[in-house]
Amino acid sequence: MISTTSSPSRGSRLRYAVPAVALSASLVLAACGGGSGSDGDSDGGGTGAPAADVLDKASGVTTVAFWHAMDGTNAEALDKLVAEFNAANTGKIEVKSTYAGKYDDAITKYKAAIQSKSTPDVIQIYDIGTRFMIDAKQTIPMQAFIDRDKLDVSDLQPNITGYYSIDDKLNSMPFNTSMPVLYFNKTLFKKAGLDPENPPQDLAGIRAAAEKLSKKGGGPADYGFGAAIYGWLLEQFIATDGKEYCDQGNGRDGKATKVLFDSPESVEVVKWWQTMVKDGLAANTGRDTKAAQAAFKSGQLAITLESTGQLGGFSKAAKEGGWELGAANYPHIKAGTEGGPIIGGASLWINGANHEDVQKEAAWRFVKFLADKKSQAQWHTGTGYFPISKGALNEPEDVAYRQANPLFDVAVKQLEGTKLSKATQGCLLGVMPQARKASEDGLESALNGTDAQQAMTKAAESLSGQISQYNSSVQ
Amino acid sequence: MSSPVASTVGAEGRRERWIAIGYLLPALIVFGLFIFWPLVKSILLSVQGTDILGNPSGFVGAVNYTRLFSDPDFLQVLWVTFAFTVLTVIPSIAIALLIALLLQGRIRGVRFFRTAFALPFAFSVATASVIFGVLFNPASGVLNGILSHLGIDKVQWLTNPDLALWSVSGATVWMQIGYNLLVLSAGLGALPEDILEAARLDGASGLRLQRSIVMPLLTPQLFFLVVVGTIHSLQSFGQIKILTVGGPEDRTTTLVYSIYEQAFANNNSNYGYASAQAMVLLVIVLIITALQFGVLERKVFYR
Numbered sequence: 001m002i003s004t005t006s007s008p009s010r011g012s013r014l015r016y017a018v019p020a021v022a023l024s025a026s027l028v029l030a031a032c033g034g035g036s037g038s039d040g041d042s043d044g045g046g047t048g049a050p051a052a053d054v055l056d057k058a059s060g061v062t063t064v065a066f067w068h069a070m071d072g073t074n075a076e077a078l079d080k081l082v083a084e085f086n087a088a089n090t091g092k093i094e095v096k097s098t099y100a101g102k103y104d105d106a107i108t109k110y111k112a113a114i115q116s117k118s119t120p121d122v123i124q125i126y127d128i129g130t131r132f133m134i135d136a137k138q139t140i141p142m143q144a145f146i147d148r149d150k151l152d153v154s155d156l157q158p159n160i161t162g163y164y165s166i167d168d169k170l171n172s173m174p175f176n177t178s179m180p181v182l183y184f185n186k187t188l189f190k191k192a193g194l195d196p197e198n199p200p201q202d203l204a205g206i207r208a209a210a211e212k213l214s215k216k217g218g219g220p221a222d223y224g225f226g227a228a229i230y231g232w233l234l235e236q237f238i239a240t241d242g243k244e245y246c247d248q249g250n251g252r253d254g255k256a257t258k259v260l261f262d263s264p265e266s267v268e269v270v271k272w273w274q275t276m277v278k279d280g281l282a283a284n285t286g287r288d289t290k291a292a293q294a295a296f297k298s299g300q301l302a303i304t305l306e307s308t309g310q311l312g313g314f315s316k317a318a319k320e321g322g323w324e325l326g327a328a329n330y331p332h333i334k335a336g337t338e339g340g341p342i343i344g345g346a347s348l349w350i351n352g353a354n355h356e357d358v359q360k361e362a363a364w365r366f367v368k369f370l371a372d373k374k375s376q377a378q379w380h381t382g383t384g385y386f387p388i389s390k391g392a393l394n395e396p397e398d399v400a401y402r403q404a405n406p407l408f409d410v411a412v413k414q415l416e417g418t419k420l421s422k423a424t425q426g427c428l429l430g431v432m433p434q435a436r437k438a439s440e441d442g443l444e445s446a447l448n449g450t451d452a453q454q455a456m457t458k459a460a461e462s463l464s465g466q467i468s469q470y471n472s473s474v475q
Numbered sequence: 476m477s478s479p480v481a482s483t484v485g486a487e488g489r490r491e492r493w494i495a496i497g498y499l500l501p502a503l504i505v506f507g508l509f510i511f512w513p514l515v516k517s518i519l520l521s522v523q524g525t526d527i528l529g530n531p532s533g534f535v536g537a538v539n540y541t542r543l544f545s546d547p548d549f550l551q552v553l554w555v556t557f558a559f560t561v562l563t564v565i566p567s568i569a570i571a572l573l574i575a576l577l578l579q580g581r582i583r584g585v586r587f588f589r590t591a592f593a594l595p596f597a598f599s600v601a602t603a604s605v606i607f608g609v610l611f612n613p614a615s616g617v618l619n620g621i622l623s624h625l626g627i628d629k630v631q632w633l634t635n636p637d638l639a640l641w642s643v644s645g646a647t648v649w650m651q652i653g654y655n656l657l658v659l660s661a662g663l664g665a666l667p668e669d670i671l672e673a674a675r676l677d678g679a680s681g682l683r684l685q686r687s688i689v690m691p692l693l694t695p696q697l698f699f700l701v702v703v704g705t706i707h708s709l710q711s712f713g714q715i716k717i718l719t720v721g722g723p724e725d726r727t728t729t730l731v732y733s734i735y736e737q738a739f740a741n742n743n744s745n746y747g748y749a750s751a752q753a754m755v756l757l758v759i760v761l762i763i764t765a766l767q768f769g770v771l772e773r774k775v776f777y778r
Contacts, residue, residue, distance in 0.1 A: 107742050111528050129742060135527060285613065286634030287722055295614040430527065433741040445724050448636050465542075473526045 047137065049144035049364070050357035055092070062093050062362040065120035067100040067110070069346065074176070075099060077382030085369050093362045095122075103346065104433070107132070114138055119351040121363040124175060126346045128432035130164060131251060133349055134171055135430055135474040140352040143169040145364045155373060159415050160343050160388050162425045166252055172347035173367045176379070177386040178307040179411050180236045180330045180341050183314055187323035188213055188302040191220040199303075199328040202335040203272045206303060207281065213302040216280040225276055226283035226301035228292040229444045231436035232344060233305050234261060235426065237269045240332045242339030242423050246435070251428035255471050259429070261439045262453070262460040265333055270443055271452040284447050287440060299323060305330065307344065308411045312384045315405065327407040329414050340418025342426035345385065386411060430470040431463065438463050514757075521750035529744035539751035548725065549733075549752075555640065556729040556759075560708040562644035563651065568700050570648065571655035575663055576685065589660065596653030600713035607646040608633075608718055636723045643718050643727050647711060655700050662696035663689070694775045702767050709760055730756045 055062065070078050082097045100106035103126035113119045114136060125133055133139060146153055153161070153170075160174045186196035192212040200206045210224025211217045227233055238245050243265050246256035260266070276282035283301060285291040296304040297317035306314075311327070318325040330341045348370065350363045369375055373391035380387040381401040392398055393412065402408050418424050429435055442459030446452045521539055523531040543549050574592050578585055595603065610617050611632035619629045632642040666689065674688045712731050715721060721728035721736065728736070730752060738749035 104740060104742065108739050108744070111744055114528050115530065132527060132742060284631065284634060286631070287720065288633075291613065291634075294612065298614055300614055431742070434743060437741050441724065444722060448724060469524075470527060473524075473532060 047140050047144075047352045049140055049148045050360045052148060052361070054357045055361040055365070058358045061091060062358045064093060064095045064122060064359060064362045064366055066095050066097045066122045066124075066366070067106060067120040068097060068124040069100060069103045069106040069126070070124070070176070071099060071102075074383045074385075077379060080382070081370060081375055081379065084375075085366055088369075089365070093365065095366050103129070111136075117354045119354065121351055121355060121359045122366060123349050123351065124346050125172070125349055127163060127344050127426070128429075128436060130171065130347070131428040131430045131432060134166075134428075138351050138353045139172070139349045140360060141169060141171045142173050142350070142367070143171070145350075145368075146170065155389050155391050156371065157386075157388055157390055157415065159340075159418050159420055159424070160386070162420045163343055164347050165425075166428070172349045173371050174343075174345065174347045174388045175370060176383065177343050177345040177388055178309045179343055179386055179415060180233065180305060180307055181411055181414065182303065182328045182331055183296065183306055183310070184303045184326045184328065185221070185296070185299060185301075185318075185323055186326045188219075188221050188299065189326070192302070196324070196326060199326060200331060201329065202332045203269065205335070206331060207272070207276060209303065210276065210281040214281045219302075221302040222295075222300040223283040223302070224281050225303045226285055226292055226295055227305040228285060228289040229287045229440050229447065230289055231439040231443070232307075234266060234269060234439050234443060235436070236305075236330055236341045237333055238263070238266055239342045239423050239426065240330055240339045241265050241334075241337050242421065244423050245427035246429050250422045250425060252422050252425060255474075256427065256429045257467060257471065259427070259435050259439075259460050259463055259467075261435075261442070262456040267453050267456050268333060270446045270456055273443070274446045274452055277447050287444065297321070308386055308408070309384055311405065311407060311411075315407070325407065327410045329410065329417075338419065339421070340424045341414065342424055343386070343415070384408075386415065429467070430474065431466045434466055435463055517750045517753050520746050521754050523747050525745050525747040527744070529746055531747065535747070539748050540754075542748065543751050543755065551725060552728055552730055552733045555725075555727060556709065556731075558640060559644055559647075559711070559727075559729050560705055562641065563647045563708045563711070564701060564704040566644075567648040567651040567704060568655055568697065571652045571659055571700075572697075574652070575656055575659040576689075578660065579663055589656075593653045593656050593660075595650055596657060598650065598653075600650060600711075601717065603650045604646065604714040604717035607642075607649075607714070611642055611646075611718070633719050634723050636726045639719050639723055639727050643714055646718065647708070647714055650714070651704060651707070655704070658696050658700055659693065662693050666692050691776045695777055698767075698771055698775045701771065702764060705763055705767070706760060709756065709763075730759070 066082070068075075068078060079097065082095050086094055098120070100109050100123070106123070107125060107129050110119065110123055110125070119138060145151070156174075157177075160177050161170055164170060164172050164174055182199060184196075184199050189196040189199075189209075192209075194209055194212055200209050206225055211219075213219040213221045213224035215222050235245055238261065243263065244250040244260060246259045248254040248256045250256070273282065277284050283292075283295060285295055289306075292301070292304055293306065293310060293313065295301045296306075297314065299321060314325050332339070348367050350360060350367060352360060355363075370379075371388060373387075373389040373395060376387040376389040376392035377395035377398040379385060380392060381397050387393060387398065393402075402412075427435075438459045439456075441462070442456040445459075446455040520531060522534060522536060524533055524535045524538070526532040578589050578592070582588070598606075609615075613619055613629055613631050613634070616632070618632065622628070622630060631638065633639050670692070671684070671688065674684055679688060709729075710731050711729065712735065715727055715729060715732045716735070719727040721732050734749045734752045734756070737743055737745045737752065
């Protein structure tokens with residue numbers, strides 16, 4: 001009969017092929033990691049502003065490499081601005097913009113670029129990468145250019161530049177800025193017998209409304225409330241309560257050593273959210289922000305928390321679905337507390353280390369152009385991001401835009417009404433992206449039944465090793 | 476050519492060795508560059524710390540490993556990895572086998588069905604995951620739509636911690652069935668007709684024929700699928716990244732996803748820690764593969 005040993009061909013070929021597959025796939029990592037072992041030039045010349053006339057003296061075209069993280073319509077609006085800048089500087093400066101992937105990917109690519117000394121002249125980095133960018137010591141603070149040019153920056157919204165400033169010194173130029181607001185479905189409010197002109201302002205208010213709105217209480221919506229498990233939202237609650245998210249004055253007085261999202265205020269929010277879910281008044285749509293957005297758009301949720309960036313999408317869904325959209329200030333834990341939301345988004349950084357003076361200067365002119373009120377009005381109306389320039393709000397196209405989208409004024413008023421403090425500046429933390437994720441771990445586990453305090457304490461403690469490791473590596 | 480008489484045995488042997496090396500060289504270079512060198516680098520990285528830019532920050536000995544094995548979350552990662560592998564490999568082979576056997580029958584339009592069932596093979600993991608993400612959507616997904624027609628409450632496919640791994644595994648099974656079906660169908664098609672004929676003459680039919688004759692003859696294909704499927708499952712990444720990003724509560728964070736998170740996600744660049752995890756994965760894959768060859772292969776019936 002047939003023997004099991006007589007025909008080794010198939011078996012033995014497999015025998016060698018399989019471990020090889022295993023090896024190669026589990027080790028791709030090594031090829032991506034590692035690096036030269038030395039960080040970029042730490043010579044003092046790398047991080048100061050060049051002489052103002054360096055570009056005028058130079059001949060030929062100076063190329064500015066620009067990495068951004070915008071896609072879709074945002075990328076189109078950005079490319080239009082880049083084209084305008086290039087047209088105005090023909091023969092002198094040419095900006096080459098490149099999509100570097102989403103925020104997380106862009107910063108990962110940037111790290112690799114530091115190692116290979118090939119950073120772009122200008123890069124867009126998300127808000128929570130700010131402390132990392134400072135510690136990476138590659139960039140020239142905007143303040144160096146502003147001081148050199150004795151530039152009047154009073155046109156910039158102080159509540160926005162505040163996030164990117166330490167000791168009133170601006171590190172990077174805010175670019176695309178968003179704010180959180182409370183969105184609600186006015187039509188559902190009316191059906192539930194609630195006053196659509198009087199949206200809830202705090203946790204208790206949302207709960208009271210949700211009791212009338214939810215199917216559970218005989219209301220018209222599946223759930224009165226629902227928002228993504230998104231750490232940003234928790235950061236906002238802490239800030240609207242006037243509290244800090246991490247120690248050392250939200251990381252503004254020194255390097256933060258621990259996060260405070262296990263504080264009583266924060267736990268109160270988590271407990272409230274948890275009870276809402278347990279009582280069938282709030283939906284748990286998970287971490288994917290799109291899931292909560294979709295549920296709100298389809299009228300399954302009556303109240304949600306989202307960024308101003310969603311105003312366009314929500315308005316469109318309301319028009320198509322035949323309901324009326326409302327927006328209001330981001331809720332406080334208890335109405336009346338002094339505090340306000342933190343801005344989010346991203347800012348522009350100019351790289352100094354390993355860059356020529358002419359490039360630095362050309363990069364600065366490009367950044368200045370993007371921060372200008374005309375560009376910001378165009379950017380705001382093209383994308384829905386909040387303009388960083390006060391003057392932009394008075395540009396004709398911006399005025400027209402806000403007449404067409406009156407809800408946007410909620411955000412404008414909210415920003416103007418927020419008193420700048422360390423709480424509303426937001427936390428600067430080297431491992432802020434990890435901290436946000438950890439807070440989401442805590443919130444998620446609480447929504448699924450773990451004790452709120454226990455969940456948040458565990459999440460906060462899980463960061464202590466990472467924070468101390470980070471701080472000790474950037475001494 | 477020199478005659479065998481003229482050349483000494485030693486010279487001939489040396490010549491053959493050079494020829495052998497010449498033939499091996501291209502493969503050795505590729506393997507060395509893309510497998511052995513990264514392996515060495517990974518080992519080196521796993522005993523070093525990492526600074527904020529991802530540069531190795533000096534020798535730390537076994538710190539990454541002790542941190543790994545003292546982390547209770549890592550135990551969960553290993554458990555999830557194991558559960559995910561079991562939940563994907565066994566059903567994807569069992570279902571594919573069932574379909575392959577059914578397709579052996581004389582059914583009208585069998586070619587259509589064969590193509591249709593093998594089609595998932597043509598989908599990339601990313602495409603299939605996006606489609607499943609739409610199906611699983613708790614608010615607008617087809618699955619919950621069907622359930623609500625039947626009067627059943629909405630199911631949180633991907634956000635319920637007890638259910639998410641099953642959902643992701645289900646999607647993965649669907650992705651793998653196509654390939655498994657192709658391999659098994661080919662195996663069934665190549666069964667020696669004379670053996671089947673002889674068995675039928677001896678009176679074996681139906682289930683008896685399947686169990687005693689077809690199954691043993693199919694063991695090489697089944698073994699191949701178990702080995703390759705296991706490795707494939709241990710290394711799955713795309714569906715987890717797209718469907719659950721490791722959540723809820725890290726209940727779908729497998730070893731590979733954990734490596735990714737430590738190395739690349741959330742502005743992490745803990746290459747040292749991630750490399751230590753990669754070493755663990757390597758050892759696991761090697762042990763499982765060795766076990767499979769040591770234990771399972773004995774039952775394989777090679778012709």
